[in-house]
Amino acid sequence: MSQLQTPVDLPYGGVPLATSSKRRALPGWLSILLHNRKAMIGLLLVGGMIVVALIAPLISVSNPTDFNILATRQAPSWHHLFGTTDQGSDIFSQTVLGARRSLILGFSAAILATTLATVFGIVGAYAGGWVDEVVNFTINIFLVIPTIPLLVVLSGYIKSRGMTTMIFVLGLTLWAFEARILRGQALTLRNRDFVHAAKVAGESTTRIVFGEIVPNMISRIAAAFVLVFYIALLVDAGLEFLGLGDTVHVSWGMTLYWAQTNSAVLQGEWWAFVFPGGFLVLTVLGLVFLLAGIDEVSNPRLRGRQ
């Protein structure tokens, strides 16, 4: 047996077999995602929620905000699948219609906050010097200001209570926490030799940041997204409490808020919070499972097979 030049040792001596050209090959990342069991579960859960939100008007039987004093606090039944609230509103309708607002609110706020966190974090870390000082200072300011007073102030200035406003408010209050973490990660990456090597190879700063550093951060950015999504939905309930919320529209957060205000737990009215809460949990769970898939796609070291 002769000496090997490298441990790469092909049994048939050279050229890898060509892949079948009959079927159009899926992009690499998609095929990895589809083969990852956790990611598939996640996809089903989140996809399921999205479908529910889409068909909500078709399946909800009554207007979710209707009060019906004759049917208050009813446990789930054929008539009211998820039971009714203290005011007699149908929880099933609230839940499926609320999915729309919750999902849109959650995703949008998460996108806004994550984008801000990523941009600030990476720019600060890569630029260093006074730019980083400014970024750091900004992050600290947003971290130090307590969320509730910030919300109060913002809502004092912003008159409208629409969805867009809520998204902005949530995004602006939630980005700083993740920004600090992403900046930390970007700092360690920035000092790695492969970034220096890219610079010496002649890569432009933009390409270094987006082509070399960000791909190493995708897992963490995705995790930040999911966290903000979850918090945004809960904070939505808090906004309601402060009177900043949007009482006209329904969302999971709102249903949960009302359940809490009406002491649903003490009253044993489990249906008031289990269903909306459950939908929220399932959605977040789905996202978390998806994260496992994203981890595998973005980090080649985690891939099971070649």
Place this chain on the structure above:
Amino acid sequence: MISTLASSEPRQAETPPSLIDVRGLCVNYGPVRAVDGIDFTIGAGEILGLAGESGCGKSTVANALMQILRPPAQITGGEILFRGEELTHLGKEQLRRFRWRNVSMVFQSAMNALNPVMRVGDQFVDMMRAHERISKRGALARAGELFDVVGIDARRVRAYPHELSGGMRQRVVIAMALALNPELLIMDEPTTALDVVVQREILQQVRELQQQLGFAVLFITHDLSLLLEFAHRIAIMYAGEIVEEAPAAAFQTSALHPYSIGLMRSFPPLTGPLEHMTGIPGSPPDLASPPEGCRFNPRCSFCTPDDSDLYRLQTTVRPRLHEVTPAHFVACHLVEAGKR
């Protein structure tokens, strides 16, 4: 002190048990066998060097000796005897007393493992009081003594780790390891991160201490050239096995195993003629599926189909360590067949 290596043969009854007697040690990381049946002994006051490249299992051996392997790593076979007593049979409390008192260890990059927010003297005190009933003052005094012994100004007990250079931190760690006068000091790559001058200073210091205090040393490193100057005996590990074991002087002149020879030939000389060198082609095998027979055979220049009987042996039967000349053990079919 050479004990026989095949466990079936009886031990010589008259000689007292060696300090450390390892027989057929096997360690697994889950399904992968990182250490596959190794035997060696360390006598009192002896310096045994264990050399090998990354992934050969040498650090695993050290961790097994100290009984600090953590799942998924576990000892799956063989015995480790300390003065005749099986270490795996020791109870938790006995093990705790065994560690540091009988055998202590200087870990790889230990100098970076010092607590950055505590003065080194206080860390010393912590360590001593964990093992002995001693007052803080007494422990600090001992720290000062030991610092002196390893070549640091005793006043530095009040320093924080970042105020000391790499070399000094390593000396602190060595002082801590010697605090309870252990009989065996295990050093795992103690000077790898240090400059060559500091490395030489520290090794000289350790050798002086060893001569004064009489402890044995298990010195683990990938740098064979250090061992040639520092150790009494050297064992070479490859892919989880010991392939050669001999007194250091014998290595210099007559290394027998092709891997050992290859390693010796990987150090360009500082003096003497300058020739083209080849190192060892290829790289160590994946222990999840090691080669059949002798694990070195894919890289061995003496393993060719030309000699078909030998070749068959080399590719199907694992060679065992056997004594070629007194105290010189090799695990190699070629050597065994007397063809070298």
Place this chain on the structure above:
Amino acid sequence: MTAALEVRGLSKHFPADRRLRGRSYVHAADDVSFSLRPGTITALVGESGSGKSTVARLIARLYDPTSGQVLYAGHDVSSERGRRAVRRYRSDVQMIFQDPFGSLNPVKTVRHHIARPLQIHGVVPRGQVEARVHELLDTVGLVPPERIAKKYPHELSGGQRQRVSIARALAVEPAVVVADEPISMLDVSIRIGILNLMRELKEARGLAFLYVTHDLASARYIADDVLVMYAGQIVERGQAEEVLQSPLHPYTRLLLSAVPDPARGEGDLLQVSKGHSAAAVDPVDACRFVGRCPLAIAACSRSAPELVEVSPGRAARCHVTAPSTALREDVHEQPVR
């Protein structure tokens, strides 16, 4: 022979204490001058704190010098800031890093690492990038190239990763390659292979290598010239064999005695006062090695020695072994210790 690259009076000072702005400086490199000739390997030898990595990074333009010049093709590149000028420089001067894992992006394939420089500098037309990547992998001994190109760094061994780094550096067809401790993190049996590869490339392509290392033995093995650095300064230079067999500077002698040399047998370290080679902070006008030097005389604490040429190409910075004419009479003084 004209130099491929020359550094003159290169200095890099880092602020020592951020809070005391501007007061204290670490002289990582001080007045370093040397040239790299095509088809030669120059070893820059020193320990941590000597400044050798700083010099390497200055040449690779990862930092800007505090003062001094880096001359390439006749002009001073350290003052050029224009994007195109920098890119032109980078297509001629490349670097190999010490850490085989850290110097490759873990989420990118081997192909990406080698193709990028080809694309950035337009070394070959787009259609030929793949072929050139395979050619380069072949040159550095990574075969079969088609298979290796698709792999990720974690699927390769340390030696293979360093070869990828070398292929990446070669992609732009540079004239100068700075190798910063390329083998110190590799297994011993793999090191020779990489050193041999560097030597082959030097001979086949006429490259000028700057081989930064703390290992004198490997420097002897492949280098033509040797520069020894201590505390930010060059303290000795000359042809490799001369410097290593008959060292002039006491620090070089100390280094030589410290290297484990199996051929030489047991030896003790030269007796020196304890100390470590760290970068000088706010250095004074005296020899920086005086605290550890067995040959020190009074003059050594009074004035900093110059790098004096004792014979063509051979120089040392020492009042005792390479005195400048002004100090010749002091040599007969009794040593201080």
